[in-house]
Amino acid sequence: xxxxxxxxxxxxxxxxxxxxxxxxxxxxxxxxxxxxxxxxxxxxxxxxxxxxxxxxxxxxxxxxxxxxxxxxxxxxxxxxxxxxxxxxxxxxxxxxxxxxxxxxxxxxxxxxxxxxxxxxxxxxxxxxxxxxxxxxxxxxxxxxxxxxxxxxxxxxxxxxxxxxxxxxxxxxxxxxxx
Amino acid sequence: xxxxxxxxxxxxxxxxxxxxxxxxxxxxxxxxxxxxxxxxxxxxxxxxxxxxxxxxxxxxxxxxxxxxxxxxxxxxxxxxxxxxxxxxxxxxxxxxxxxxxxxxxxxxxxxxxxxxxxxxxxxxxxxxxxxxxxxxxxxxxxxxxxxxxxxxxxxxxxxxxxxxxxxxxxxxxxxxxxxxxxxxxxxx
Numbered sequence: 001x002x003x004x005x006x007x008x009x010x011x012x013x014x015x016x017x018x019x020x021x022x023x024x025x026x027x028x029x030x031x032x033x034x035x036x037x038x039x040x041x042x043x044x045x046x047x048x049x050x051x052x053x054x055x056x057x058x059x060x061x062x063x064x065x066x067x068x069x070x071x072x073x074x075x076x077x078x079x080x081x082x083x084x085x086x087x088x089x090x091x092x093x094x095x096x097x098x099x100x101x102x103x104x105x106x107x108x109x110x111x112x113x114x115x116x117x118x119x120x121x122x123x124x125x126x127x128x129x130x131x132x133x134x135x136x137x138x139x140x141x142x143x144x145x146x147x148x149x150x151x152x153x154x155x156x157x158x159x160x161x162x163x164x165x166x167x168x169x170x171x172x173x174x175x176x177x178x
Numbered sequence: 179x180x181x182x183x184x185x186x187x188x189x190x191x192x193x194x195x196x197x198x199x200x201x202x203x204x205x206x207x208x209x210x211x212x213x214x215x216x217x218x219x220x221x222x223x224x225x226x227x228x229x230x231x232x233x234x235x236x237x238x239x240x241x242x243x244x245x246x247x248x249x250x251x252x253x254x255x256x257x258x259x260x261x262x263x264x265x266x267x268x269x270x271x272x273x274x275x276x277x278x279x280x281x282x283x284x285x286x287x288x289x290x291x292x293x294x295x296x297x298x299x300x301x302x303x304x305x306x307x308x309x310x311x312x313x314x315x316x317x318x319x320x321x322x323x324x325x326x327x328x329x330x331x332x333x334x335x336x337x338x339x340x341x342x343x344x345x346x347x348x349x350x351x352x353x354x355x356x357x358x359x360x361x362x363x364x365x366x
Contacts, residue, residue, distance in 0.1 A: 005364050013307070018221060021220045023233065026223075026237060030245055034211070
């Protein structure tokens with residue numbers, strides 16, 4: 001992209017209005033929903049918290065199940081990809097996401113190496129974890145500033161990361177003694 | 179520049195006018211919440227329209243965002259500005275809705291940007307920039323809208339979209355390149 005083209009595009013983007021009025025009045029639909037909703041806030045917090053907790057419990061169970069299924073398989077010393085594993089403090093850092101993508105790639109390559117029954121259990125666990133992740137994301141819509149939900153959301157990323165790690169470790173080629 | 183700075187004009191309204199309405203809405207006054215809707219719906223609808231690229235989807239997302247905000251207001255601790263908080267709800271709503279649609283209908287993202295509409299050699303007139311943005315692939319459009327139009331930092335946009343900051347930058351570059359071609363801005 002040339003400099004004049006970039007500048008011209010920037011100028012056009014800068015002129016775009018950030019506010020656009022909805023073509024019709026959306027308030028009546030919102031008002032109806034609010035009236036139907038009845039109690040809110042503290043009365044809704046508990047079900048939402050329980051839903052999120054249930055989602056995390058499911059994800060943890062799936063992760064534990066995967067570990068149990070894979071436990072006992074020969075596990076080689078930790079590969080370089082594991083050594084590069086970042087801290088889990090912030091799942092949005094580029095370093096974390098890059099490591100996670102790399103691990104997911106390794107996971108996808110190693111998954112066919114598992115026997116069909118184990119593979120099916122791993123895939124089911126992964127689906128559970130992803131469902132939990134999505135459930136918590138939905139809960140975050142209702143409470144976007146909730147530090148608890150943010151933490152739970154991160155923990156499901158961690159569960160997915162752990163599952164990949166278990167599978168990659170369990171399918172490492174065993175080292176030959178010389 | 180962070181989102182709070184970007185929303186400065188609204189921030190002023192937050193302090194002067196919206197604060198009372200926010201307090202009223204938290205207390206359960208739907209009339210106060212309606213005032214918040216009147217004040218902030220153009221910004222939220224604009225964001226949703228540009229992120230979805232579809233008018234009806236944008237209307238639905240705007241409604242869902244305000245309904246979600248009403249339900250969540252008792253937990254709004256005012257550590258961030260109301261407008262910033264509402265923005266986050268809207269972005270979550272758009273992304274969740276899109277993910278749901280993808281699961282239901284297996285919507286395929288175009289492999290490359292601006293198919294059928296951006297052929298600088300075809301002699302057809304350049305596209306309107308809004309239409310060109312709507313035609314961008316989802317990933318590129320989301321980043322362009324948040325960073326290029328609404329002033330999010332790459333870190334904020336990456337966190338909101340659940341992608342790496344590097345991916346965010348790459349998507350912005352991709353979006354800009356596709357827009358430049360679609361709008362016929364490159365020198366021939």
